[in-house]
Amino acid sequence: MIRFMKKLLLGVLASALVLVTVSGCAGNEKVIRVGSKEFTEQLLLGQITLQVLEDAGYKVDDRTGVAGSNKVRTALLSKEIDIYWEYTGTAWLSHLQHDQPLTDPEECYAQVKSEDEANGVAWLHYAPFNNTYTIMMRRAQAEELGIKSLSQLGAYLTAHPGALTFAVDHEFTARADGLPGLESTYQFKLPEDKIIVMDNAIVYKALQENQVDIGMGFSTDGRIQAFDLVNLDDDKAFFPAYNPAPNLRTDFAAENPEIVKLLEKVAAKLDNESIMQMNYLVDIEQRRPADVAREWLQSVDLIA
Helix, strand or coil, rough: HHHHHHHHHHHHHHHHHHHHHHHHHHHHEECCCCCCCCCCCHHHHHHHHHHCCCCCCCEEEEEEEEEEHHHHHHHCCCCCCEEEEHHHHHHHHHCCCCCCCCCHHHHHHHHHHHHHHCCCECCCCCCCCCEEEEEEEHHHHHHHCCCHHHHHHHHHCEEEEEEEECCCCCHHCCCCHHHHHHHHHHHCCCCCCHECCHHHHHHHHHHCCCCHHHHHHHHCCHHHHHHHEECCCCCCCCCCCCCCEEEEEHHHHHHHHHHHHHHHHHHCCCCCHHHHHHHHHCCCCCCHHHHHHHHHHHHHCCCC
């Protein structure tokens, strides 16, 4: 009877120890909250982050699709999210409120990383793709006119004033890194009636359908490839650097070095060709960002 009671007591103690251990682990389990902005490329970056973390064993909370840079930045600082991808140029000009854009990717990253540390934001290393502004033409027309660079475009517009129409969104007409600076740097001046203001999402289609001759866009947009458009070479490096990097709060980054290493592996694999293809699959082939992100992660051996 005594031997039986000892066995029973040992069993109860062992069970209690297991329960305490499990309870302790459950209490320490972190749910990583991942945010993003609302446009295609950001949704893809958000899904890539969610899936690579989930594959590594983390619990994740999908908070992607926030409308606007300031809102998602505020969500990070107020601890509503733990991670999102920001562009170096956006941080430099908008969040840190500098007037003069930086065009060198390494310089822009170094300056942003240094200044934003005081705001409690940790910048992991940036991805080697640059989603900056681009000036586009239909490939066939650009080849016909012999225009490959913005210097050549400026020379053509000066020699043939009023010959080509230029589609831009409203913001681009006023920004220092938009049309005014572009005209000054490349020494041309468009007649007002040749500047067609429209929503940026419409510019690509307007170009494809010959409604305009030149358009502003974003260099990694999948519609450039799909509509047989061409990015003109910014040969005087006018446009700012817009390289994306994971943003974490500094305390969160310090507490989670394994997540930092994981996300920096992801960033190193994200080049222009990869993100343009993913944007194309979502915008043109109407694929789900989650599915496209998963296929890319598997193709570069970041998840099983």
